[in-house]
Amino acid sequence: MEPGYVGENDGLTFWLARPEDYDDVMSISQDIYRGNDYLPHRYHEWMDEPDRVVILARRAGKLVALESGIVVDDGQTVVVEGLRVCPSERGHGVAGVIQAFADSYMKKLYPSIKVKHLTRGDDPGPEKLSKFRLLARRAILSLSGETESFDGFISALKAKLMSNEGAGGSGGTHLALETEQQLRTILLEPDIVSRLQLPGGAIIQDWQPLQPIESNLAVLRRRNLAWFVGGPPEKPAFVSFYTPPYPVTFNGGALRLNIDLYGTDQGLACGALLANLEKVRAELRGTVAMHVYMHGSLYESLRTFCQTETGVQECWEKWEQLFLERDL
Ligand SMILES: CC(C)(COP(=O)(O)OP(=O)(O)OC[C@H]1O[C@@H](n2cnc3c(N)ncnc32)[C@H](O)[C@@H]1OP(=O)(O)O)[C@@H](O)C(=O)NCCC(=O)NCCS
Numbered sequence: 001m002e003p004g005y006v007g008e009n010d011g012l013t014f015w016l017a018r019p020e021d022y023d024d025v026m027s028i029s030q031d032i033y034r035g036n037d038y039l040p041h042r043y044h045e046w047m048d049e050p051d052r053v054v055i056l057a058r059r060a061g062k063l064v065a066l067e068s069g070i071v072v073d074d075g076q077t078v079v080v081e082g083l084r085v086c087p088s089e090r091g092h093g094v095a096g097v098i099q100a101f102a103d104s105y106m107k108k109l110y111p112s113i114k115v116k117h118l119t120r121g122d123d124p125g126p127e128k129l130s131k132f133r134l135l136a137r138r139a140i141l142s143l144s145g146e147t148e149s150f151d152g153f154i155s156a157l158k159a160k161l162m163s164n165e166g167a168g169g170s171g172g173t174h175l176a177l178e179t180e181q182q183l184r185t186i187l188l189e190p191d192i193v194s195r196l197q198l199p200g201g202a203i204i205q206d207w208q209p210l211q212p213i214e215s216n217l218a219v220l221r222r223r224n225l226a227w228f229v230g231g232p233p234e235k236p237a238f239v240s241f242y243t244p245p246y247p248v249t250f251n252g253g254a255l256r257l258n259i260d261l262y263g264t265d266q267g268l269a270c271g272a273l274l275a276n277l278e279k280v281r282a283e284l285r286g287t288v289a290m291h292v293y294m295h296g297s298l299y300e301s302l303r304t305f306c307q308t309e310t311g312v313q314e315c316w317e318k319w320e321q322l323f324l325e326r327d328l
Pocket of ligand 1: 032033082083084085086089090091092093094095096097119120121128
């Protein structure tokens with residue numbers, strides 16, 4: 001049998017993805033996620049990431065689909081990501097076939113897996129959702145603008161926060177976490193899930209849900225995140241981070257900036273957004289597509305906070321991140 005072959009079903013053969021499959025994978029990935037696909041940037045990292053499997057499906061040798069899974073949460077969970085089917089094969093159940101294969105392949109490889117987690121940015125309706133437990137929904141605010149506009153945007157947000165402080169509100173102080181030990185202390189506090197109202201009990205880092213437990217710290221460390229805490233430093237009421245911006249095809253080429261917010265205090269949320277933007281500013285180039293993920297109760301106030309005349313503008317209407325679980 002050829003190297004990399006792992007099985008077949010329903011007219012498809014399944015293979016472990018290799019670095020040299022990159023161009024084929026890109027060719028089935030046109031226009032995905034409204035130009036915000038992360039896979040062109042992540043594909044090569046995925047090739048040698050620990051506990052990750054990337055599976056390709058081929059029909060008569062031609063690439064038709066991809067699905068990936070990473071094992072996290074002390075080996076109990078596979079988080080599936082990257083699902084895509086080539087445009088000419090969509091609507092015929094191929095996604096179901098590759099997902100079923102990937103589930104059983106992962107389970108065989110890692111018998112400790114008990115559940116599968118996935119996040120998605122569309123709501124497929126109650127019938128499809130009934131196959132899953134819906135663990136959480138988060139609101140997403142999407143803005144875009146040219147890098148030069150971000151200086152004015154940051155100044156405008158700062159001015160808004162200061163005038164709020166005059167009126168008794170406050171963005172609070174948001175400290176950057178400098179060491180792994182600081183992050184460990186905060187994330188491993190037993191009450192963090194309830195204090196920050198973590199969605200489904202997880203930190204969802206750029207669409208990847210991870211329980212705040214020791215074994216996941218290594219995964220988070222690999223992502224090079226910039227973390228901030230707001231409220232009392234020993235028991236923060238707010239935690240936020242940004243994922244290093246990466247290139248996407250949005251609007252002819254842009255940097256995608258994801259900012260994740262955890263906590264429910266509106267003032268702290270505004271302060272956290274500002275702290276992230278001030279720190280990330282030096283990394284921005286060209287057009288920026290910025291997505292801010294948050295507890296649903298924060299959306300309207302964050303949206304109003306971000307309404308300025310600076311050229312950084314809402315680019316999409318409100319959308320949601322659904323966090324789903326299924327037994328395996
Ligand atoms: C979304 C996509 C993968 C669906 O592929 P498809 O083969 O056309 O899917 P079908 O409509 O034939 O549905 C087949 C199965 O996949 C499931 N499915 C469809 N979209 C899905 C999604 N976004 N996430 C998980 N499962 C999905 C369906 O529920 C169905 O499951 P079932 O067979 O267990 O009932 C395909 O349209 C695509 O590649 N879109 C662009 C990339 C994308 O948006 N990916 C979504 C990742 S969250």
